Amino acid sequence: SKDKLQKVAKLLQFKAQLGGDEGKHVFVLKTAKGTRDYNPKQMAIREKVFNIIISCFKRHGAETIDTPVFELKETLTGKYGEDSKLIYDLKDQGGELLSLRYDLTVPFARYLAMNKITNIKRYHIAKVYRRDNPAMTRGRYREFYQCDFDIAGQYDAMIPDAECLKIVYEILNELDLGDFHIKVNDRRILDGMFAVCGVPDEKFRTICSTVDKLDKMAWEDVKKEMVNEKGLSEDVANRIGEYVSMQGGQDLAEQLLQDPKLSQNKQACAGLTDMKLLFSYLELFQVTDKVVFDLSLARGLDYYTGVIYEAILSQTIPAPAEQNGADEAAVSVGSVAGGGRYDGLVGMFDPKGRKVPCVGVSIGIERIFSIMEQKAETSSEKVRTTETQVLVASAQKNLLEERLKLTSELWNTGIKAEVLYKKNPKLLSQLQHCEETGIPLVAILGEQELKDGVVKLRNVASREEVDVPRADLVDEIKKRTL
Amino acid sequence: SKDKLQKVAKLLQFKAQLGGDEGKHVFVLKTAKGTRDYNPKQMAIREKVFNIIISCFKRHGAETIDTPVFELKETLTGKYGEDSKLIYDLKDQGGELLSLRYDLTVPFARYLAMNKITNIKRYHIAKVYRRDNPAMTRGRYREFYQCDFDIAGQYDAMIPDAECLKIVYEILNELDLGDFHIKVNDRRILDGMFAVCGVPDEKFRTICSTVDKLDKMAWEDVKKEMVNEKGLSEDVANRIGEYVSMQGGQDLAEQLLQDPKLSQNKQACAGLTDMKLLFSYLELFQVTDKVVFDLSLARGLDYYTGVIYEAILSQTIPAPAEQNGADEAAVSVGSVAGGGRYDGLVGMFDPKGRKVPCVGVSIGIERIFSIMEQKAETSSEKVRTTETQVLVASAQKNLLEERLKLTSELWNTGIKAEVLYKKNPKLLSQLQHCEETGIPLVAILGEQELKDGVVKLRNVASREEVDVPRADLVDEIKKRTL
Numbered sequence: 001s002k003d004k005l006q007k008v009a010k011l012l013q014f015k016a017q018l019g020g021d022e023g024k025h026v027f028v029l030k031t032a033k034g035t036r037d038y039n040p041k042q043m044a045i046r047e048k049v050f051n052i053i054i055s056c057f058k059r060h061g062a063e064t065i066d067t068p069v070f071e072l073k074e075t076l077t078g079k080y081g082e083d084s085k086l087i088y089d090l091k092d093q094g095g096e097l098l099s100l101r102y103d104l105t106v107p108f109a110r111y112l113a114m115n116k117i118t119n120i121k122r123y124h125i126a127k128v129y130r131r132d133n134p135a136m137t138r139g140r141y142r143e144f145y146q147c148d149f150d151i152a153g154q155y156d157a158m159i160p161d162a163e164c165l166k167i168v169y170e171i172l173n174e175l176d177l178g179d180f181h182i183k184v185n186d187r188r189i190l191d192g193m194f195a196v197c198g199v200p201d202e203k204f205r206t207i208c209s210t211v212d213k214l215d216k217m218a219w220e221d222v223k224k225e226m227v228n229e230k231g232l233s234e235d236v237a238n239r240i241g242e243y244v245s246m247q248g249g250q251d252l253a254e255q256l257l258q259d260p261k262l263s264q265n266k267q268a269c270a271g272l273t274d275m276k277l278l279f280s281y282l283e284l285f286q287v288t289d290k291v292v293f294d295l296s297l298a299r300g301l302d303y304y305t306g307v308i309y310e311a312i313l314s315q316t317i318p319a320p321a322e323q324n325g326a327d328e329a330a331v332s333v334g335s336v337a338g339g340g341r342y343d344g345l346v347g348m349f350d351p352k353g354r355k356v357p358c359v360g361v362s363i364g365i366e367r368i369f370s371i372m373e374q375k376a377e378t379s380s381e382k383v384r385t386t387e388t389q390v391l392v393a394s395a396q397k398n399l400l401e402e403r404l405k406l407t408s409e410l411w412n413t414g415i416k417a418e419v420l421y422k423k424n425p426k427l428l429s430q431l432q433h434c435e436e437t438g439i440p441l442v443a444i445l446g447e448q449e450l451k452d453g454v455v456k457l458r459n460v461a462s463r464e465e466v467d468v469p470r471a472d473l474v475d476e477i478k479k480r481t482l
Numbered sequence: 483s484k485d486k487l488q489k490v491a492k493l494l495q496f497k498a499q500l501g502g503d504e505g506k507h508v509f510v511l512k513t514a515k516g517t518r519d520y521n522p523k524q525m526a527i528r529e530k531v532f533n534i535i536i537s538c539f540k541r542h543g544a545e546t547i548d549t550p551v552f553e554l555k556e557t558l559t560g561k562y563g564e565d566s567k568l569i570y571d572l573k574d575q576g577g578e579l580l581s582l583r584y585d586l587t588v589p590f591a592r593y594l595a596m597n598k599i600t601n602i603k604r605y606h607i608a609k610v611y612r613r614d615n616p617a618m619t620r621g622r623y624r625e626f627y628q629c630d631f632d633i634a635g636q637y638d639a640m641i642p643d644a645e646c647l648k649i650v651y652e653i654l655n656e657l658d659l660g661d662f663h664i665k666v667n668d669r670r671i672l673d674g675m676f677a678v679c680g681v682p683d684e685k686f687r688t689i690c691s692t693v694d695k696l697d698k699m700a701w702e703d704v705k706k707e708m709v710n711e712k713g714l715s716e717d718v719a720n721r722i723g724e725y726v727s728m729q730g731g732q733d734l735a736e737q738l739l740q741d742p743k744l745s746q747n748k749q750a751c752a753g754l755t756d757m758k759l760l761f762s763y764l765e766l767f768q769v770t771d772k773v774v775f776d777l778s779l780a781r782g783l784d785y786y787t788g789v790i791y792e793a794i795l796s797q798t799i800p801a802p803a804e805q806n807g808a809d810e811a812a813v814s815v816g817s818v819a820g821g822g823r824y825d826g827l828v829g830m831f832d833p834k835g836r837k838v839p840c841v842g843v844s845i846g847i848e849r850i851f852s853i854m855e856q857k858a859e860t861s862s863e864k865v866r867t868t869e870t871q872v873l874v875a876s877a878q879k880n881l882l883e884e885r886l887k888l889t890s891e892l893w894n895t896g897i898k899a900e901v902l903y904k905k906n907p908k909l910l911s912q913l914q915h916c917e918e919t920g921i922p923l924v925a926i927l928g929e930q931e932l933k934d935g936v937v938k939l940r941n942v943a944s945r946e947e948v949d950v951p952r953a954d955l956v957d958e959i960k961k962r963t964l
Binding site: 036110280386387388 | 510511512513514515517518519520521522525526528529540541542543544545546547548549550551552553554556570571572573574575577578580582592593595596597602604609611613625633635637638641642644645648652762763766767768831833867868869870882883886887890893894896897898899900903904905919
């Protein structure tokens with residue numbers, strides 16, 4: 001029967017897909033889990049974002065370095081705590097044991113120690129790798145860019161720290177992502193606060209992790225975790241609760257320096273004094289309108305030793321179409337930049353433990369890409385993926401040679417030009433190519449134009465045409481495509 | 483005794499270095515074998531080279547894409563023949579089996595098939611990975627850049643092929659690496675030649691590999707390999723020898739079309755007819771002065787199906803100091819670009835075997851970096867690693883706030899400015915920073931200047947100083963650092 005034949009056909013198809021011993025192997029056409037290709041449109045957006053960010057880094061006098069995508073496994077060992085399980089290892093094919101880099105900060109510290117560099121202001125934009133559960137619709141991948149700016153060196157307090165915040169401010173302004181604010185705090189203030197609230201020393205880091213969840217959880221739930229899971233008493237938790245609800249500016253730092261308990265703690269005083277100084281520099285840099293001293297900011301990473309900060313966009317973005325679940329209908333974009341001071345990390349790599357103080361910031365470039373892509377999709381303006389200024393075309397047959405010759409002349413003067421790879425393309429298909437790719441001008445050749453020594457220059461948008469003497473063509477194209 | 487104590491101390495130190503269970507582990511401070519960091523100076527050179535190459539690709543209307551650094555292992559399987567053993571595999575940590583990309587061509591073909599793209603002109607610059615024996619002093623690494631430009635699509639013969647050659651010509655000219663020539667040949671001409679010389683069909687590819695060695699070996703040795711290792715008769719080898727010694731241009735193609743034997747072979751005729759056509763387009767593109775039709779060019783890769791080419795620099799470069807061995811004292815730089823037509827590769831990924839004809843070129847960017855680095859070292863001009871236009875400085879104490887304020891004003895207008903992170907730096911150390919990093923201008927603030935509403939602008943090279951009204955400072959800096 002027909003039914004039976006169909007069933008057999010389906011089974012055979014299924015077998016072929018499985019790739020039997022004798023059957024032709026069928027490729028699985030996909031990228032690795034959690035990774036993606038960037039198509040030309042995404043690359044155009046990526047280039048625009050990188051240009052803004054790199055310009056800012058260069059404006060601040062930064063150099064750039066690059067490190068290999070993999071490191072000796074032991075270079076990464078012991079740097080990421082529990083997250084170490086997310087590191088990609090390479091197969092042991094004989095030789096060294098290698099792992100893909102997990103961030104750019106550890107390779108940076110390794111680079112400084114290895115080359116005995118005690119002073120550098122550098123940026124590094126490159127991909128890092130984490131075997132995380134990908135949430136790709138929210139812009140989280142297993143291969144993703146990090147974009148780091150760091151200042152290493154022994155300097156006077158808070159000056160490089162203030163510059164990092166100025167940089168975040170400039171970049172978020174120029175990317176035009178809407179309103180934002182930057183939270184700042186200091187690990188020494190947090191530690192001092194934990195001490196005066198009665199948290200035992202050995203619980204500082206784990207309580208810090210719990211405080212870090214305040215941006216996603218209500219205080220009541222954070223408190224529950226402190227009491228039920230981390231074993232703090234209600235009293236201690238309540239005291240922490242009072243502090244972490246505080247937000248302000250320089251005034252709050254001054255007020256807390258008068259706090260009867262905090263003022264007795266050496267760590268807290270050092271942090272608060274520096275916070276005051278930081279705000280005075282931020283005032284000079286004219287960025288205090290977006291900066292908030294927020295005692296609930298804790299940051300995840302263990303290696304911070306001083307000031308910490310995080311930039312948050314105010315807008316929420318609509319969830320992409322593929323994503324359902326009512327509670328995720330509109331997700332807060334959240335943190336788009338973060339960083340802080342880490343004075344101990346380089347010393348971990350130095351055989352003699354020599355310290356190189358560092359402060360830096362990481363721009364959350366993947367989230368920014370996501371936002372820019374969504375903006376581009378809702379915008380009426382088309383994203384161009386090429387920069388071609390002119391298409392060399394013809395309405396008549398047998399003019400391929402003339403088209404190629406003119407195109408070559410234009411390339412030689414630096415004009416970005418294209419020509420269709422057909423002997424006799426139709427004028428309509430040549431114009432369509434311009435419409436589709438956004439080429440603004442067409443240089444049209446015909447027998448008459450060749451005889452007259454002119455080229456018909458057509459504005460694609462307005463459809464206006466004008467004869468331009470061949471000798472003036474380059475200047476005319478430049479003038480019209482500034 | 484003192485001696486004994488010292489011995490014990492040494493043993494303890496040694497034990498600590500070995501990293502006993504309880505001892506502190508000492509890191510091996512190095513990058514993985516065959517890889518390197520790029521320092522700021524190398525990055526500055528890299529950026530310059532990339533800018534020239536990318537400008538050229540954009541001038542020709544190319545888009546760009548990016549693909550992940552690893553692919554499913556099976557995507558790479560069966561594409562590289564014997565070289566497959568050089569592929570880096572990732573450790574099986576549960577989930578998919580992955581490998582680091584070995585080149586950019588296979589990921590490109592996978593991308594086209596996966597997205598059903600039949601038409602694209604794209605470039606892709608990214609790192610690829612090969613577990614080769616590194617010869618780092620000659621610019622060969624296990625992690626290195628590839629820089630590919632490809633045109634995919636069904637077009638009229640030889641037009642995109644000619645554009646690829648035009649691109650190689652433009653890039654090598656602009657990089658200013660001295661004289662060069664581009665060899666071209668066609669796989670169909672090679673196969674036809676093998677056929678009329680009497681090479682059995684099944685030996686075409688292996689004899690092709692032997693011919694490919696003619697750029698490094700004398701004909702006599704190549705012939706020996708053909709006869710002794712590959713089993714050709716003396717006669718057959720001698721006939722090949724006559725052909726592969728031929729070089730010329732369009733004229734040679736015409737001459738060979740009259741060759742009594744070659745003209746009887748369909749493949750050879752198709753190749754030679756296309757070669758004639760190619761040269762007519764190269765004439766229009768004004769690049770024939772550097773292009774040679776060379777029957778000895780074979781290229782290593784299996785997947786080429788038509789025209790192939792390779793660009794060779796004429797200069798030899800002195801070997802780097804670390805390298806000894808008299809025979810390597812001066813190495814020929816050799817091939818710095820190569821490519822060809824591969825009409826079958828995308829079809830290998832398409833479930834229905836649909837073909838997408840492709841032609842492309844790969845720029846040997848690592849060799850170019852090496853040459854540029856050596857040029858920079860012998861040149862008197864210093865490579866700048868930052869673009870800073872001005873350092874904001876002071877000769878007097880207690881002017882940190884004023885320096886920060888002015889620096890911030892300059893940043894806000896787009897001026898690239900630096901300020902030392904010290905409360906009271908010496909003028910000398912501020913000037914030294916400019917000398918070392920090539921900053922051309924210093925904006926000096928003092929009590930008098932602040933009172934007068936001016937800034938003392940100093941030219942670092944000439945040491946000339948002039949008072950500039952604060953309102954004119956930005957324009958003055960821009961004028962002087964165009």
